[in-house]
Amino acid sequence: MAITKLHEIHKRRKSRNVGLGLVLAAFVVLILGLTMVKVTTTPISNIGSAEAHN
Amino acid sequence: MTDATITLDDDKEASFGDFFALLKPRVMSLVVFTAMVGLIVAPGSVHPFVAFFSVLCIAIGGGASGALNMWYDADIDRVMKRTQGRPIPAGKVTEGEALAIGLTLSAFSVIMLGLASNWVAAGLLAFTIFFYVVIYTMWLKRSTPQNIVIGGAAGAFPPMIGWAVVTGDITIASTLMFALTFMWTPPHFWALALFMNSDYGKAKVPMLPVTHGTRVTRNHILVYTLLLAVTAGALLFTSIAGWVYLAAFLVMNTLFILGAVKIWRRDDAASKADNFKAERSFFKLSLAYLFAHFTALMFDGMLSGLFDGMGIGGIF
Structure with a gap:
């Protein structure tokens, strides 16, 4: 028989899962944003030089 | 066994908020604020996104040291009225979970800060975490009444880190x-x-x-x-x-x-x-x-x- 009524325990587990999902999604967005900024603000002439890596 | 015999210890089930509480959000807000000021007053400028990302890394580093502090101080926290409601003494998060979260976020925040800004700022953040966890929590706190005099240094580093994000120096x-x-x-x-x-x-x-x-x-x-x-x-x-x-x-x-x-x-x-x-x-x-x-x-x-x-x- 399927469980039809959610217990408090299920709500807390769901909050953990949703929270972790949002954190991971935010991480992907942040890395994408940082990559965009680094790529667009580094002069092409510097690519491959020490400055580009910094 | 029927459903009726299942006892759910729902008070011990951690929600996302309990894991977040490990990061000491109130201390983190002070870290974010002072790091941001350090970043604003420093001569020069960085891209706003890099600034935001760096402050986030500093906040996560501060939070990670808070989690490691809660892991090590769980025995003290159980005794003190002020700290009995924290996730570990309340039985919602285990000490091992706090240690894992603390170590993972520490490494993550330092590496990401180094990649986003520079390694002087990342080095300062690593030293801050080390100072708070090892020097203050593990050593000074339980051994000397001057604990907070020297241990206070850990909370004082964020504006220096914010400054270093822009200038790369001290x-x-x-x-x-x-x-x-x-x-x-x-x-x-x-x-x-x-x-x-x-x-x-x-x-x-x-x-x-x-x-x-x-x-x-x-x-x-x-x-x-x-x-x-x-x-x-x-x-x-x-x-x-x-x-x-x-x-x-x-x-x-x-x-x-x-x-x-x-x-x-x-x-x-x-x-x-x-x-x-x-x-x-x-x-x-x-x-x-x-x-x-x-x-x-x-x-x-x-x-x-x-x-x-x-x-x-x-x-x-």
Whole structure:
């Protein structure tokens, strides 16, 4: 028989899962944003030089 | 077995908020604020996204050290009334989980800060985490009544890290911002310890009122408040302080010294008679003190950007 009524325990587990999902999604967005900024603000002439890596 | 026999210990099931609480969000807000000020007042500029990302890394690093602190101090937290509701003593998060989260986030925050900004800032963040967890939590906190004097350094690094994100270096101005929070920590915590004395005694944490009595603590609060005023005044000689900082410095240090003198002139009988009114208001004032100084620096930083020459200027 399927469980039809959610217990408090299920709500807390769901909050953990949703929270972790949002954190991971935010991480992907942040890395994408940082990559965009680094790529667009580094002069092409510097690519491959020490400055580009910094 | 039927469903009716299942006992759900729902009070022990952690929600996402319990894991977030491991990161000490209130301490994290101070870290974010002071790091942001360090970043704003530093000469030069970084891309706004890099600035945001860097402050986020500093906040996560601060939170990670909070989780490691909760892992190591779980035994003390179970005894103290003030900390009994934390996720580990409340039984919602295990000590192993806190350790894993703390270590993972520490490594993550330092590496990401290094990649986003520079390795001087990342090195300072790594040192801050090491200092808070190893030097303060594991060593000083349980062994000396001067624990928070030296341990306070951990909370003082964020403006220096924020500064290093922009400049990649350590200067007198950024060191003085560090010194401001460093000197502010002892009177702030000793005022708290005066009215939470029994809590620290129960946990066998050698806070100054427990080991040397309240008279010595009151003397220490006054001396450190005067030293703090000198440190805050030294910032006036740097190029990051302006007229707003001067005003905040004069008002807040006058109030803070008056508050410290009031505490110094009282004895335990007077404090107990009004339930530590002067000590409690001094503690609240200490929060406003730090906030006012860093807010003033932030305004001066923004104003000097808008109107060249707004700052008082300085020899450093």
